[in-house]
Amino acid sequence: MKSLTFTRCMFWFGILFLYLPMVVLIIYSFNAGRNVQVWAGFSTHWYAEVLRDRQLIAALWRSLRVAFFSATAAMLLGLLASIAIIRMKRFRGRGLLSGMVTAPLVMPDVIIGVSLLMLFVSLQQAIGWPAGRGLNTVFIAHTTFCVAYSTVVISSRLRELDESLEEAAQDLGATPVATFFLVTLPIIWPALLSAWLLSFTLSLDDVVIASFVTGPGATTLPIEVFSSVRLGVSPKINALATMIILAVSLVAFTSWYVTRRIDIRNRRLQVQYLKEAE
Amino acid sequence: MSDTAAAQPSEIRTRQRVKKDAMMSIEQVSKEFDGTYAVDSVSLEIYSGEIFALLGASGSGKSTLLRMLAGFEQPTSGRIRLDGEDLTGMPPYKRPINMMFQSYALFPHMTVEQNLAFGLRQDRLPRHEIKSRVARMLDMVQMSKYARRKPHQLSGGQRQRVALARSLAKQPKMLLLDEPMGALDKKLRTRMQLEVVDILESVGVTCVMVTHDQEEAMTMADRIAIMDEGRIEQIGSPIDVYESPKNRMVAEFIGSVNIIPAHIEADEEDHMVLSAADLPVPIYIGHGVSSGIDDRDMLFAIRPEKTILCTEKPDGEYNWAQGTVSDIAYLGGHSVYHVRLDSGLVVQTVLANTERRTPRPTWEDVVWVSWDSDSGVVLRN
Amino acid sequence: MRRIDLSRIPGARWGIISSPYLWMLLFFLLPFAIVARISVAEAQFSIPPYSALFNWAADRLTIEISFANFQWLMEDDTYFRAYWQSIRIAFYSTLMCIAIGYPVAYTIAKAPPSVQPTLLLLILLPSWTSFLIRVYAWMGLLSNRGLINQALVGLGITDGPIQMLNTNFAVYVGVVYAYLPFMILPLYANLVKHDNTLLEAASDLGARKIITFLRITLPLSKNGLIAGSMLVFIPVVGEYVIPELLGGRQTLMIGKVLWQEFFNNRDWPMAGALALVMILILLVPILIFMRVQQKELEGRR
Numbered sequence: 002m003k004s005l006t007f008t009r010c011m012f013w014f015g016i017l018f019l020y021l022p023m024v025v026l027i028i029y030s031f032n033a034g035r036n037v038q039v040w041a042g043f044s045t046h047w048y049a050e051v052l053r054d055r056q057l058i059a060a061l062w063r064s065l066r067v068a069f070f071s072a073t074a075a076m077l078l079g080l081l082a083s084i085a086i087i088r089m090k091r092f093r094g095r096g097l098l099s100g101m102v103t104a105p106l107v108m109p110d111v112i113i114g115v116s117l118l119m120l121f122v123s124l125q126q127a128i129g130w131p132a133g134r135g136l137n138t139v140f141i142a143h144t145t146f147c148v149a150y151s152t153v154v155i156s157s158r159l160r161e162l163d164e165s166l167e168e169a170a171q172d173l174g175a176t177p178v179a180t181f182f183l184v185t186l187p188i189i190w191p192a193l194l195s196a197w198l199l200s201f202t203l204s205l206d207d208v209v210i211a212s213f214v215t216g217p218g219a220t221t222l223p224i225e226v227f228s229s230v231r232l233g234v235s236p237k238i239n240a241l242a243t244m245i246i247l248a249v250s251l252v253a254f255t256s257w258y259v260t261r262r263i264d265i266r267n268r269r270l271q272v273q274y275l276k277e278a279e
Numbered sequence: 280m281s282d283t284a285a286a287q288p289s290e291i292r293t294r295q296r297v298k299k300d301a302m303m304s305i306e307q308v309s310k311e312f313d314g315t316y317a318v319d320s321v322s323l324e325i326y327s328g329e330i331f332a333l334l335g336a337s338g339s340g341k342s343t344l345l346r347m348l349a350g351f352e353q354p355t356s357g358r359i360r361l362d363g364e365d366l367t368g369m370p371p372y373k374r375p376i377n378m379m380f381q382s383y384a385l386f387p388h389m390t391v392e393q394n395l396a397f398g399l400r401q402d403r404l405p406r407h408e409i410k411s412r413v414a415r416m417l418d419m420v421q422m423s424k425y426a427r428r429k430p431h432q433l434s435g436g437q438r439q440r441v442a443l444a445r446s447l448a449k450q451p452k453m454l455l456l457d458e459p460m461g462a463l464d465k466k467l468r469t470r471m472q473l474e475v476v477d478i479l480e481s482v483g484v485t486c487v488m489v490t491h492d493q494e495e496a497m498t499m500a501d502r503i504a505i506m507d508e509g510r511i512e513q514i515g516s517p518i519d520v521y522e523s524p525k526n527r528m529v530a531e532f533i534g535s536v537n538i539i540p541a542h543i544e545a546d547e548e549d550h551m552v553l554s555a556a557d558l559p560v561p562i563y564i565g566h567g568v569s570s571g572i573d574d575r576d577m578l579f580a581i582r583p584e585k586t587i588l589c590t591e592k593p594d595g596e597y598n599w600a601q602g603t604v605s606d607i608a609y610l611g612g613h614s615v616y617h618v619r620l621d622s623g624l625v626v627q628t629v630l631a632n633t634e635r636r637t638p639r640p641t642w643e644d645v646v647w648v649s650w651d652s653d654s655g656v657v658l659r660n
Numbered sequence: 661m662r663r664i665d666l667s668r669i670p671g672a673r674w675g676i677i678s679s680p681y682l683w684m685l686l687f688f689l690l691p692f693a694i695v696a697r698i699s700v701a702e703a704q705f706s707i708p709p710y711s712a713l714f715n716w717a718a719d720r721l722t723i724e725i726s727f728a729n730f731q732w733l734m735e736d737d738t739y740f741r742a743y744w745q746s747i748r749i750a751f752y753s754t755l756m757c758i759a760i761g762y763p764v765a766y767t768i769a770k771a772p773p774s775v776q777p778t779l780l781l782l783i784l785l786p787s788w789t790s791f792l793i794r795v796y797a798w799m800g801l802l803s804n805r806g807l808i809n810q811a812l813v814g815l816g817i818t819d820g821p822i823q824m825l826n827t828n829f830a831v832y833v834g835v836v837y838a839y840l841p842f843m844i845l846p847l848y849a850n851l852v853k854h855d856n857t858l859l860e861a862a863s864d865l866g867a868r869k870i871i872t873f874l875r876i877t878l879p880l881s882k883n884g885l886i887a888g889s890m891l892v893f894i895p896v897v898g899e900y901v902i903p904e905l906l907g908g909r910q911t912l913m914i915g916k917v918l919w920q921e922f923f924n925n926r927d928w929p930m931a932g933a934l935a936l937v938m939i940l941i942l943l944v945p946i947l948i949f950m951r952v953q954q955k956e957l958e959g960r961r
Binding site: 007022026103111116145148205239245257260 | 681684708783792793897938945954
């Protein structure tokens with residue numbers, strides 16, 4: 002039992018370590034004073050400041066747009082890569098493909114950023130495309146590293162999927178394309194959704210890669226935040242951070258709650274049906 | 280040679296509906312995976328209306344052969360014909376063949392009804408036709424009550440019925456069953472075997488099944504093909520393969536058998552005599568095999584239930600052996616005795632427990648095992 | 661009525677494989693070749709700010725390859741110290757992540773299946789919020805007038821504030837905080853698959869709990885441990901944001917040096933050379949990670 006209490010303690014210590022900074026940050030976002038460290042009474046003043054900041058809101062909008070398109074592209078490419086790796090068992094260069102979708106998971110951001118920028122510049126010199134750097138190059142960069150995450154999520158679901166379901170559909174007369182849309186897709190869509198969500202948040206979060214590949218007038222939200230954070234702690238950033246934390250928690254909590262409800266309902270029905278069957 | 284040795288009637292179990300015309304012919308079909316042959320030039324014919332079982336251990340190639348019939352694998356060489364039409368190279372969704380999967384492969388996101396309608400929808404049948412056919416199939420497998428349920432809300436037996444109904448809904452020319460009882464527990468298995476056969480007979484569909492369970496094959500099938508290492512060892516009715524196994528592999532795979540090395544001393548038209556080093560007296564068999572081959576070293580195979588266990592020395596100069604009881608397995612209806620002969624060879628014999636608690640031979644007792652002149656078969660070594 | 665059967669169109673299979681293939685070749689693999697090519701150029705004031713590889717002048721093609729950057733890299737010990745410190749910080753952070761992450765992953769994996777998703781959510785929720793914000797949160801906590809120092813002084817433990825922000829200590833705290841989920845997730849995914857009967861068998865055979873853990877659980881979780889360690893170690897070696905925000909003058913990490921060469925000095929060839937050397941240093945860990953991950957990805961056992 003001794004080791005059990007030890008791991009328990011470590012677990013709660015871990016939780017505390019994870020949440021304490023967030024909690025402090027949220028509390029101080031309601032600080033009325035300009036000085037972050039000295040409590041000067043409750044106020045939502047800084048939230049109004051954030052919402053009034055045109056530059057910040059524009060950057061947020063740009064980030065959301067890039068994240069939306071990158072997540073969608075990464076999800077589709079990840080789906081194709083997963084099908085290729087999991088279902089088309091033998092083709093030349095399969096090892097290279099699975100290597101290329103694995104390596105970005107660990108590749109340091111500065112390397113991805115610097116190498117992509119150098120690629121864009123060289124391409125522009127050689128063939129004139131991409132004409133300049135901006136949101137389009139950020140989109141390409143984000144899609145590239147998100148493909149890796151999205152492939153990991155989708156392929157693990159696809160591998161669990163009983164292949165005989167797809168065989169059964171074909172056996173009953175469905176062409177491979179019909180099989181994909183009638184059987185495979187309806188079963189694996191939760192994985193596609195989580196791949197999309199993961200890519201979306203990763204794209205929204207990235208500061209280093211975007212700093213390298215972006216161009217004038219295409220500052221994303223993290224770049225904006227980073228440049229002001231470098232100057233030190235500010236209550237306005239606290240307010241912005243709290244809003245982001247709140248938004249993320251809301252999405253996460255809703256999805257957790259919904260899946261839990263479905264889970265509980267299914268289990269209850271199962272018990273009921275099994276009783277009937279007896 | 281043992282074909283002639285078997286004089287048993289082989290058509291007892293063949294049902295009325297089986298016509299002896301080949302509906303499917305499998306011609307010299309082979310399948311190679313990375314240099315090894317999973318299926319090695321198999322040729323056989325499936326008669327229309329019969330239930331045909333491919334029986335073998337795992338890795339014997341039976342599942343690969345079935346998957347080639349369904350179209351999931353392409354043969355490396357050979358042809359598969361159905362009603363004269365060449366199926367080789369035809370994708371699964373164009374074949375008039377349906378399959379019931381071992382895992383049932385019911386679509387988890389569809390209700391029972393939608394599962395049954397899936398194949399019919401692919402054929403673009405009119406809506407009312409689909410509806411009435413689904414209702415009929417549900418009725419046939421007694422699942423009408425459960426039409427709106429999802430597969431995970433059904434019990435194992437119910438899932439199997441849905442899977443069966445789904446594979447029959449398109450009225451295929453041929454039905455394939457992959458380990459049909461594999462996912463059921465033993466009690467349910469026996470019941471479902473007979474139920475499935477009843478349904479298949481009422482539909483009258485030609486059926487090929489794959490199983491590793493000999494009892495299942497013998498209960499359900501009209502004919503059985505025994506496969507080993509990608510080859511077919513023997514094809515015949517359940518009685519054929521049990522009573523007249525062609526070789527040692529078949530004899531040992533189906534049921535249990537005592538194998539005794541023996542040497543042919545005499546081989547006449549109406550009898551033969553063999554000597555065995557393990558037995559104190561020669562073996563006498565009531566028919567000849569007229570082998571005419573030089574190799575006279577054979578195997579004598581006899582099933583435990585065809586031997587008689589007695590506590591006194593039998594009369595006669597043939598067909599008995601003496602030993603001590605080394606092991607007893609009491610199985611309720613009968614007991615299996617392991618008798619160690621003086622040579623050290625252990626033979627199995629069966630004692631029916633017809634009476635309650637009568638004195639029986641027990642461990643280390645000296646006993647005799649004997650058999651009739653037509654109880655065993657001679658196999659080539 | 662004949663339907664269009666895409667699988668009969670010979671391009672369908674090719675199309676599925678080639679679109680992710682070409683994308684990754686063009687935007688992931690090709691850039692490394694470009695980096696290698698620029699790293700042997702010379703910095704100059706032009707657009708782009710590096711010399712051309714091929715020169716065509718007076719009917720003569722000259723190829724200019726300059727190894728000056730790499731020579732410079734060898735001679736100036738700032739770079740060497742930056743690489744070395746990055747590796748050291750990454751290594752110790754990985755160890756700390758294991759020390760904290762393993763018990764957490766173990767506790768979740770051993771919890772009743774019904775509460776596991778909730779515990780997992782609890783662990784992962786912070787990591788879904790912005791990486792930047794998580795690092796930023798520590799700036800406020802660790803600063804001289806931050807909560808921790810206020811508490812220390814207020815309780816009378818120290819006389820004045822202890823310098824914590826802009827030290828290597830802060831970098832360690834930030835790295836462990838930001839990368840802990842990357843350790844916990846693969847470990848949990850591995851531990852939750854373990855067959856409980858193995859542990860029962862071990863204790864049935866007389867092994868004590870600690871022995872069971874060391875001889876059964878730990879060896880079986882090897883792949884999760886490797887994957888988690890690589891997911892922490894490799895990116896941390898190239899980390900930029902954390903040393904920039906939490907580190908101080910003495911924090912010399914290669915990601916930061918590369919950033920400065922690129923943005924402050926506009927020395928692209930030098931940045932290219934630094935990136936190339938970093939890739940070479942990380943090649944072995946990356947290959948180890950890819951092997952473990954590929955086994956997972958392709959479902960080989």
